[in-house]
Amino acid sequence: MSGDMRLASRYLYGATIALLTIWVLVPLGLLLINTLSSPEAVNAFPKRFWPEFDLGSLRFFAGFDGMIDALFNSIWVAGLTMVLSILIGAPAGYALSRFDFPGKETFRLLVLLTRAFPLPLLALPMAIAFIRLGIDDTIFGLGLVHTMLALPFAVLITFSLFSGIPIELEEAAWTLGCTRFGAFCRVVLPLILPGITASAIFAFVISWNEVFAAAVLTIENRTLTAFLLQNLDTSPLHLKFAGGFILVVPALVFIFAVRKYLFAMWGIANR
Amino acid sequence: MAEIRLRNIAKRFGDYQALHSIDLTIADREFMVLLGASGCGKTTLLRIIAGLESPSEGEVWIGDKRVDDLPPRERGISMVFQNYAIFPHLTVFDNIGFGLKMHRLPQKTIRERVHRTAKMMHIEQLLDRYSGQISGGQRQRVAVARALAMEPDVILMDEPLSNLDALLRLEMRAELKGVLAQSDTTAIYVTHDQIEAMSLADRISVMHRGKIVQSDSPVHLYRYPADRFVAGFIGNPPMNILPATPIGDGRWQVANREFEGPRVDAKNIEFAIRPEDMHLADEGIEGRVQVVEPLGPHLLLTCDVAGCPFRATVDNDHAVNPGDIRYFAPQPDRIRWFDPLTDLALA
Amino acid sequence: MRPHLLPWLLILPVTVFLGVFFLAPFVMVAKQAFVVDGVFSLGHFAQVASHWKFPIALKNTLLLALAVVPVQLALALLMATLVTKMRKGRDLVLYIWTIPLGISDLAAGIIWLAIFEQSGFLNSMLVALGLGETPSVLLSYQSPGMVFLAIALAEIWRATAIMLVILVAGIGLIPKEYHEAASVFGASPWQRFLRVTLPLLRPSLQTALVLRVILAFEVFAVVVALGGSLFPVLMSETYAYQFELLDSGGAAAIALVILGISVAFTLVILRILRVPKGAQA
Ligand SMILES: Nc1ncnc2c1ncn2[C@@H]1O[C@H](COP(=O)(O)OP(=O)(O)OP(=O)(O)O)[C@@H](O)[C@H]1O
Numbered sequence: 001m002s003g004d005m006r007l008a009s010r011y012l013y014g015a016t017i018a019l020l021t022i023w024v025l026v027p028l029g030l031l032l033i034n035t036l037s038s039p040e041a042v043n044a045f046p047k048r049f050w051p052e053f054d055l056g057s058l059r060f061f062a063g064f065d066g067m068i069d070a071l072f073n074s075i076w077v078a079g080l081t082m083v084l085s086i087l088i089g090a091p092a093g094y095a096l097s098r099f100d101f102p103g104k105e106t107f108r109l110l111v112l113l114t115r116a117f118p119l120p121l122l123a124l125p126m127a128i129a130f131i132r133l134g135i136d137d138t139i140f141g142l143g144l145v146h147t148m149l150a151l152p153f154a155v156l157i158t159f160s161l162f163s164g165i166p167i168e169l170e171e172a173a174w175t176l177g178c179t180r181f182g183a184f185c186r187v188v189l190p191l192i193l194p195g196i197t198a199s200a201i202f203a204f205v206i207s208w209n210e211v212f213a214a215a216v217l218t219i220e221n222r223t224l225t226a227f228l229l230q231n232l233d234t235s236p237l238h239l240k241f242a243g244g245f246i247l248v249v250p251a252l253v254f255i256f257a258v259r260k261y262l263f264a265m266w267g268i269a270n271r
Numbered sequence: 272m273a274e275i276r277l278r279n280i281a282k283r284f285g286d287y288q289a290l291h292s293i294d295l296t297i298a299d300r301e302f303m304v305l306l307g308a309s310g311c312g313k314t315t316l317l318r319i320i321a322g323l324e325s326p327s328e329g330e331v332w333i334g335d336k337r338v339d340d341l342p343p344r345e346r347g348i349s350m351v352f353q354n355y356a357i358f359p360h361l362t363v364f365d366n367i368g369f370g371l372k373m374h375r376l377p378q379k380t381i382r383e384r385v386h387r388t389a390k391m392m393h394i395e396q397l398l399d400r401y402s403g404q405i406s407g408g409q410r411q412r413v414a415v416a417r418a419l420a421m422e423p424d425v426i427l428m429d430e431p432l433s434n435l436d437a438l439l440r441l442e443m444r445a446e447l448k449g450v451l452a453q454s455d456t457t458a459i460y461v462t463h464d465q466i467e468a469m470s471l472a473d474r475i476s477v478m479h480r481g482k483i484v485q486s487d488s489p490v491h492l493y494r495y496p497a498d499r500f501v502a503g504f505i506g507n508p509p510m511n512i513l514p515a516t517p518i519g520d521g522r523w524q525v526a527n528r529e530f531e532g533p534r535v536d537a538k539n540i541e542f543a544i545r546p547e548d549m550h551l552a553d554e555g556i557e558g559r560v561q562v563v564e565p566l567g568p569h570l571l572l573t574c575d576v577a578g579c580p581f582r583a584t585v586d587n588d589h590a591v592n593p594g595d596i597r598y599f600a601p602q603p604d605r606i607r608w609f610d611p612l613t614d615l616a617l618a
Numbered sequence: 619m620r621p622h623l624l625p626w627l628l629i630l631p632v633t634v635f636l637g638v639f640f641l642a643p644f645v646m647v648a649k650q651a652f653v654v655d656g657v658f659s660l661g662h663f664a665q666v667a668s669h670w671k672f673p674i675a676l677k678n679t680l681l682l683a684l685a686v687v688p689v690q691l692a693l694a695l696l697m698a699t700l701v702t703k704m705r706k707g708r709d710l711v712l713y714i715w716t717i718p719l720g721i722s723d724l725a726a727g728i729i730w731l732a733i734f735e736q737s738g739f740l741n742s743m744l745v746a747l748g749l750g751e752t753p754s755v756l757l758s759y760q761s762p763g764m765v766f767l768a769i770a771l772a773e774i775w776r777a778t779a780i781m782l783v784i785l786v787a788g789i790g791l792i793p794k795e796y797h798e799a800a801s802v803f804g805a806s807p808w809q810r811f812l813r814v815t816l817p818l819l820r821p822s823l824q825t826a827l828v829l830r831v832i833l834a835f836e837v838f839a840v841v842v843a844l845g846g847s848l849f850p851v852l853m854s855e856t857y858a859y860q861f862e863l864l865d866s867g868g869a870a871a872i873a874l875v876i877l878g879i880s881v882a883f884t885l886v887i888l889r890i891l892r893v894p895k896g897a898q899a
């Protein structure tokens with residue numbers, strides 16, 4: 001290859017990366033501009049491509065009837081989902097990584113299989129079942145369904161995390177006087193904690209972002225997504241954009257917090 | 272008092288039989304080395320003794336207790352793992368002190384013992400580092416220190432020196448032998464390095480394909496290999512083996528020579544002699560020299576004797592050239608005989 | 619406790635949970651869809667299918683998936699190969715490219731609404747560039763193409779990241795030596811990509827495609843945010859049956875249609891991208 005061509009391909013390479021980065025960032029930037037502008041500016045035309053740094057839209061959002069409740073509902077449901085999916089999923093991930101037992105493959109397949117289903121649809125029958133159980137339109141009920149959405153990920157991610165910790169570390173602890181549980185707490189847990197945190201955050205965001213099941217299962221106790229969806233055709237633009245912004249912020253933090261684990265999580269989990 | 276008795280131990284992994292009826296008694300305070308080629312089942316046997324693997328059949332006794340159903344922590348053992356298993360989230364100090372802490376020893380004792388063993392293993396300057404910050408050889412020494420610090424009844428070591436450079440290895444070997452000789456600890460040491468085995472062991476058990484083929488003191492093992500495998504495995508270069516045909520009356524024809532041998536009724540047996548148990552003479556086994564390798568004090572000759580390869584080490588003051596015909600006189604008391612059907616030694 | 623009971627005990631919670639919240643509702647949906655007045659019947663399906671909106675929703679859903687998924691696959695592969703070659707700034711670029719992974723479809727719809735609504739940024743730009751005087755209504759039933767484009771762009775923008783992450787992870791698992799070996803034997807970068815990376819990436823491609831295609835059939839909030847009722851898809855029909863028509867039998871029937879399509883596509887993908895036995899990396 002000649003020097004010119006090499007240089008040209010270097011430029012092409014850099015330009016492609018820059019272009020793709022812009023493609024991801026620009027829509028976010030535009031949302032930010034709208035959020036940080038006054039309601040008047042948001043509805044005005046033509047738009048300025050620079051924010052006014054006016055908190056009017058956000059203030060309107062916070063003052064909108066039911067919005068703050070919805071925000072807290074979202075946080076509670078996502079928190080519940082996070083805790084439940086790790087508490088239920090992590091033991092299974094540990095079992096898959098450490099033991100050979102009859103039915104292991106079947107179990108793994110069952111978990112994998114759930115990913116081949118549009119799970120939010122299963123909220124439809126749950127709506128009726130929940131009425132019978134008396135947990136319809138509750139944070140708890142929605143949390144259970146969201147846990148179902150997050151659980152396959154929790155199992156597979158913790159499975160790959162545990163598999164990354166050599167079993168010899170545990171065995172060494174056993175020979176040095178630990179019980180099975182003791183070795184888990186003193187050796188496995190400290191090593192796995194960051195990864196577990198990452199998968200917990202992942203579960204949090206799955207719930208935080210979920211729209212369909214939330215809209216189906218809650219009526220009075222709407223989550224933020226369900227509330228925004230319900231009011232989509234009636235609410236003013238500035239409310240939508242402020243709401244969208246509030247939905248996005250945790251995402252930025254989330255991806256930043258778990259960026260180290262995102263790839264490790266998927267590397268082994270897709271086997 | 273920690274005598275270890277293995278009774279009829281077998282281990283299967285699915286269809287694969289990794290260990291076949293192992294019977295072995297290791298005396299209290301003995302230094303036993305398990306020697307064998309890669310994949311012969313050494314680690315598996317060690318793990319069964321440690322309680323990390325349960326045998327498919329058989330019994331494990333430590334002292335006067337049957338320990339098959341006891342978890343590792345109740346067996347009074349400690350172990351050096353083949354891949355070290357240093358806890359990455361703890362410093363070297365905390366790694367070495369881990370077991371002591373688990374046994375709730377007072378802080379002061381822990382500190383003393385950690386420093387003592389660290390010094391012994393030449394790692395006292397590393398105590399504050401994490402395992403990610405030390406080399407493979409240093410990690411290995413931490414693993415040994417961690418096991419020694421426990422002052423256990425039984426210490427199990429899986430190739431604990433395999434990653435050290437030659438010099439350090441020599442030094443650690445002596446250190447380890449000294450420490451264990453002074454203690455009351457029974458040691459089982461896995462290696463595939465026969466020099467290491469010879470230099471450390473009170474007794475060596477040679478393993479082959481999941482069986483123990485011979486357990487003996489190093490010298491005895493070298494002199495009297497119980498079968499052809501041991502004869503070929505122990506000693507470098509290995510024992511020479513030549514076919515022998517009967518002439519009757521306990522005499523056997525080996526190449527061009529006749530030897531006094533066992534009085535057995537067989538068509539063919541095998542004659543074996545170590546390369547260093549011969550000297551050049553005017554008459555003896557006739558061989559055509561093919562390769563001459565000067566090894567410092569000796570010359571290693573590779574010859575052709577009646578179509579079989581044959582090695583001999585001779586003094587370096589002989590002038591030997593490839594193509595020469597030479598005669599090798601074996602020391603009569605060093606000759607061994609094997610039955611090619613069973614591979615076992617003939618008395 | 620006997621050690622061999624432990625693994626069973628550990629997977630028990632998940633098994634129970636899957637039984638109660640996956641298998642049971644699955645059976646219940648089927649029952650709702652297939653039972654009319656206590657007897658087995660295809661009535662719900664017939665009724666749903668005969669509604670004038672159903673074929674449109676079905677067509678929209680499939681077309682959208684067909685338009686979006688291949689673009690995402692190509693884009694994700696491009697991004698993944700670009701980023702694996704990067705040395706400086708790799709982490710930053712990867713972080714930015716994976717941001718949409720955490721963004722909900724509702725938020726993505728709202729974000730693209732900021733661009734496509736009448737007083738939005740696209741119109742502002744067109745006017746600023748002198749390509750128009752007054753802002754035109756971009757998202758209306760008179761311009762179905764524009765609605766489709768907006769939805770497709772929002773979907774591509776949002777959901778390429780999940781494929782990217784899976785593919786980057788998959789590429790990370792391919793030992794460098796294969797590439798080095800291939801280039802020693804004279805393969806050009808393009809040939810290496812085609813003959814080494816792609817075949818070895820098959821398990822990851824499988825996962826990425828299955829996951830992505832299923833999500834594509836679940837598309838809902840983006841569509842509602844951008845198109846409202848202009849662009850019916852299967853999922854929004856399900857929602858409409860449940861809440862506007864208060865017909866949970868009909869909702870269940872459409873749900874089963876979505877399930878059926880998802881499973882069918884999953885099987886096809888698994889079949890096309892199957893890894894021959896013994897050829898796993
Ligand atoms: N968990 C297992 N499942 C199946 N086979 C196993 C398992 N562990 C060991 N094996 C097999 O048992 C045999 C003995 O293994 P082992 O680890 O004891 O060998 P080793 O003598 O320690 O070898 P090396 O010197 O290479 O460490 C090997 O063939 C190995 O493949």
Ligand SMILES: [Mg+2]
Nearest residue numbers: 313314353429
């Ligand atoms: Mg081994």
